[in-house]
Amino acid sequence: MNWNSIQQQNRFWSMKIKRLKSLTRSVHSQIQRIRIGKITRFQRYLALCCCCVFLGLTLIQFPVLSTSVNIATFRQESSENLLAQGIVNPASAISHQREFRGVWVATVANIDWPSKSNLSVDQQKFELIAILNRMQELNLNALILQVRPNGDALYSSSLEPWSAWLTGSQGTPPNPYYDPLQFAIEEAHKRNIELHAWFNPYRARLRGNAPFAPNHMASKFPQYTYQYGDLVWMEPGAREVQDQTFNVIMDVVQRYDVDGIHLDDYFYPYPKEGIPFPDSQTYNSYRAAGGTLGLKDWRRQNVNLMIKRIHDGIKATKPYVKFGISPFGIYRPGAAPGTVGLDQYDSLYADVKLWIEQGWMDYLSPQLYWKIDPPQQSYPVLLDWWLQHNPQRRHIYTGNSLYRIENEWPISELQRQIAISRQKYPQLSLGNIFFSMKIFRDNRxxxxxxxxxxxxxxxxxVPPMPWLDNQPPETPTIIQSNSGIISWSPSSASDIRSWSIYQQFSNGWQLVKVVDQATTSVRVQPGNYAIRAVDRLGNESVEQVVSVS
Structure with missing residues (x-):
């Protein structure tokens, strides 16, 4: 008996049973709402009997868990996998294809936000709201916001200085004071957009020679601060640096209602020709203390331990917070057939294949910034390789180079890439993240x-993640469904992030609107509608179906 198979099937049927229980409660609630004066006791009894027969017929469809489950059943690239993952709703024909639609908002060098440093607080807020409104207009559902570009903070932190990209001077807070991350989270959630906080673990400076604030990690650990070309980089092998990065990330996890923590491709710096990374003293100390790994293996171990530590720390603190990584798009030259390019395994010391094999992340977003056709770096060839090396069945959200449509690519190239990602949906290619927001912001x-x-x-x-949570919220209670208005209330105090509203058309049901948790009524045109509660991980309740005339 394969234990993974049992767990997957148990998750699938426990979700169905949970949905059935929710439906039972909903039926009971609706019957209780009928006043005695409207029907006889016999009619009430008859209605209950009909409901019980319906529920019984549904229950007999549940198979007994077999001890001879074939793991191939769960590995086949079909819709059955998606049902088991909870990506499509197995309890109802009222559903839609989930999709992660993300965009990176880079703060380093004022790439996306704020448009320049030292804007007024009102202007910073105005720009951020404009970004979120544009995302909502385009039906994007996840903001990847860079909150630590250079060992600094675009939020209130006792561990690191305010970012100069925000206020013009490192360590200077906004005036009048506000917390940009808290503001961004609140505004994103109002629009049913997830917010993932994006950290750079080791970069201390991108360029220039402005002095570091006293509480910057380069000031606290000068012995582990290296000039590397124009960059200033911290020592990934130093325990003090590792602790600093870990503590900074966990501080955000603990204090903010973020939906995810996100790292990009910067671990050890991209190599500069003829310039070795100057970590010989730290490595020699490791060897003198009895370490046996070669230099490259030691560097990879430093990064591996940090990735696992961050993952484990998040799950021990807030298990529902997602952890995602967006590495360079090529694992190793030749790993995907015919592929050439940078070897991140031996250059950035990022063993991404190990991380995803071990399940040390909830989603992976390889940066596939190449066209479809070139054989040496082909978008579909590289995507296939990542999908084939995902034994823990984590989500793959491809990183796409939106910026290339400015001068290099027709928009049709990007459309084709998204279509390819969607074709591989059964293999858990479940969305895309675009670099970067300024292209959407300016409608280039x-x-x-x-x-x-x-x-x-x-x-x-967004696609749900059943390994984090697969329990749907309670079904909402319909209060009114006439005069062109549907109103409802939560059935319990469960964790509800939003409400999904479906409408029935001639070709089936379609998701037409997602509203935030505080909204409990909508004005609609005549027709048939279904309302569901949605929790923070995208699990949906059983629907309440209403007809509006």
Missing amino acids: QGVNEIFKSAVYPTPAL
Whole structure:
């Protein structure tokens, strides 16, 4: 008996049973709401009997768990895998294809936000709200916000200084004071957009020679601070540096309602020709203390231990917070057939294949910043390789180079790439993240009209992650469904992030709107609608179906 198979099947059927229980409670609640004066006791009894027969017929469809489950059943690339993962709703025909639709908002060098340093607080807020409104308009559902570009903070921190990219001077707080991360989280959640806090673990400076604030890690650990070309980089092999990065990330996990923690591709710096990374003293100390690993293996171990430590720390503190990594798109030259390029395993010392094999992340976003056709770096070839090396069945959200449509690519290239990602949905290619937001912000090359009409014309919820939680919230209670208004209330105090609203069309049901938790009524056109509660991980309740005339 394969234990992974048992766990997957148990998760699947426990979700169905949970949904059935929720439906039972909903039926009972609706019957209780019927006043005695409206029906006889016999009619009430008859209605209950009919409901019980329906529930019984549903229950007999549940198979007994067999001890001879074939693991191939769960490995086949079919919709059965998606049912087991909870990615499509197995309890109802009222559903939609989940999709992660993310965008990176880089703060380093004021790439995306704020547009320049030392803007007024009102202008910073105005720009951030404009970004979120644009995301909502384009049906994007996840913001990857860079909050630690250079060992600094775009949020209130007792561990690191305020970022100069925000206020113009490192260590200087906004005036009047506000917390940009808290503000971004609140505004994102109002729009049903996830917020993932993006950290750079070791970079201390991108360029320039401005002095470091006293509480910057380069000031605290000068012995582990290295000039590397134009960059200043911290020593990944130093325990003090590792602790600093870990503590900074965990501080955000503990204090903020983030949906995810995100790292990109910067571990050891990208190599500069003829300039060795100057960590010989730290490595020699490791060897003198009895260490036996060669230099490259030691560097990889430093990064591996940090990745696992961050993952384990998040799950021990807030298990529902997602952990995602966006590495360079090529694992090793030749790993994917015919591929050439940088060897991140031996250059950045990032053993991404190990991390995903061990399940040390919830999603992986390889940066596949190449076209479809070039054989040496082919988008579909590289995507296939990552999908094939995902034994823990984590989600793959491909990183796409939106910025290339400015001068290099037609928008049709990006559309084709998204279509390829969607074709591989059964292999857990479940979305895309675009670099970067300024292309959408400025509507360069008319990209927004194409995305609205042809790429994301309707909303979508993010794919749920059943290994984190697969328990749906309670079904909402309908209060009113007339005069063109549907109103409802939560059935319990369960964790509800939003409400999904489906409408029935001639070709089936379609998700037409997602509203935030505080909204409990909508004005609609005549038709049939279904309302569901959605929790913070994208699990949906059983629906309440209403007809509005």
